[in-house]
Amino acid sequence: MFRFTLFTPSRPPWVTGALISLALAACGGGKPKDVVSTDQSHRPAPAVQVTPVGGPVTRVPAPEVPRVVSYEEAESVYQAGKYAEAKQLFARYTESKPENAWGHYMLGLASWKSGDPAGAERAFGRALAQDPQHVKSLLNSSRVLLELGRAHEALERVNTARTLDSTSSEPLRLLARVQQQLGQLDSAVTSYRRALILDQQDVWAMNNLGMLYLEQKQPELALGPLARAVELKPTSPVFQNNLGIVLELTGHLNEAKLAYAAAVQADSGYAKAVTNAKRTAEIVASPLSGISVKEQAELFRQSVRMWKESPIAPTPPPPAGREG
Numbered sequence: 012m013f014r015f016t017l018f019t020p021s022r023p024p025w026v027t028g029a030l031i032s033l034a035l036a037a038c039g040g041g042k043p044k045d046v047v048s049t050d051q052s053h054r055p056a057p058a059v060q061v062t063p064v065g066g067p068v069t070r071v072p073a074p075e076v077p078r079v080v081s082y083e084e085a086e087s088v089y090q091a092g093k094y095a096e097a098k099q100l101f102a103r104y105t106e107s108k109p110e111n112a113w114g115h116y117m118l119g120l121a122s123w124k125s126g127d128p129a130g131a132e133r134a135f136g137r138a139l140a141q142d143p144q145h146v147k148s149l150l151n152s153s154r155v156l157l158e159l160g161r162a163h164e165a166l167e168r169v170n171t172a173r174t175l176d177s178t179s180s181e182p183l184r185l186l187a188r189v190q191q192q193l194g195q196l197d198s199a200v201t202s203y204r205r206a207l208i209l210d211q212q213d214v215w216a217m218n219n220l221g222m223l224y225l226e227q228k229q230p231e232l233a234l235g236p237l238a239r240a241v242e243l244k245p246t247s248p249v250f251q252n253n254l255g256i257v258l259e260l261t262g263h264l265n266e267a268k269l270a271y272a273a274a275v276q277a278d279s280g281y282a283k284a285v286t287n288a289k290r291t292a293e294i295v296a297s298p299l300s301g302i303s304v305k306e307q308a309e310l311f312r313q314s315v316r317m318w319k320e321s322p323i324a325p326t327p328p329p330p331a332g333r334e335g
Contacts, residue, residue, distance in 0.1 A: 080107070081104070084100060116145065157189065183202050187220075221254075234258070274287075
């Protein structure tokens with residue numbers, strides 16, 4: 012046990028204080044040190060206490076460690092249709108995993124879906140910087156570039172994707188879209204046909220081919236591919252509405268009404284179909300004209316089979332540089 016002596020005028024107070032401190036240390040007493048938790052996942056780090064000499068206690072908060080975002084978490088938010096939130100999560104994920112091309116790719120998709128095509132193009136570019144052969148980034152970045160009116164840049168990426176994946180119809184379908192935007196309409200028709208030779212159930216190639224014929228003011232040629240697209244995917248409001256348009260333009264108003272009604276039934280919020288259905292509702296027409304959408308679909312299916320049996324000559328890639 013320790014004995015303490017009160018200070019006298021001959022012993023300064025600080026000496027006594029030092030002795031007391033030494034005594035407490037020898038006894039194992041005194042104030043314990045702060046314990047830092049190793050679990051930082053759900054609460055911020057403890058504040059650091061600073062006690063200036065002769066001043067009040069000042070608490071300085073320690074910097075908060077950002078929560079780690081997993082790919083699975085961000086992807087689940089994207090799959091739920093929360094694209095703006097998914098964009099934020101994938102942005103944080105790519106900060107911690109910049110080497111993962113798939114993270115940048117998903118950031119590109121989420122950015123595009125949330126209405127930020129420029130941000131999507133940058134994200135796809137970072138994915139391709141990590142993996143220049145990332146086919147999905149090549150294809151979807153080409154779609155974004157088309158949306159931004161940069162068809163020549165899209166063409167370069169589509170051609171690269173065609174080289175890497177020659178068995179899929181998707182690069183050819185996108186090539187046709189690029190050619191269409193560049194005004195090469197005949198080449199676009201050929202590319203859509205070649206896409207359908209590779210995949211006879213590529214409904215988007217059918218839809219796009221039909222709309223290209225419509226752009227060329229040939230709605231009667233659009234009937235077959237659109238009828239076949241609807242036959243394969245009857246619940247698509249886009250396909251049903253587009254079929255309704257060509258049926259109406261070719262004089263089959265009652266059949267067009269049925270297509271518009273099917274489009275609205277598939278998606279009551281699809282504004283184009285709702286408008287067309289309301290516009291034609293009061294128009295009186297003769298009974299059904301006798302055209303069979305099913306027959307039109309079958310005729311087109313047979314046409315595609317003939318294309319496959321007598322393959323269309325391969326179309327060389329269009330020039331990648333800007334024209335005059």
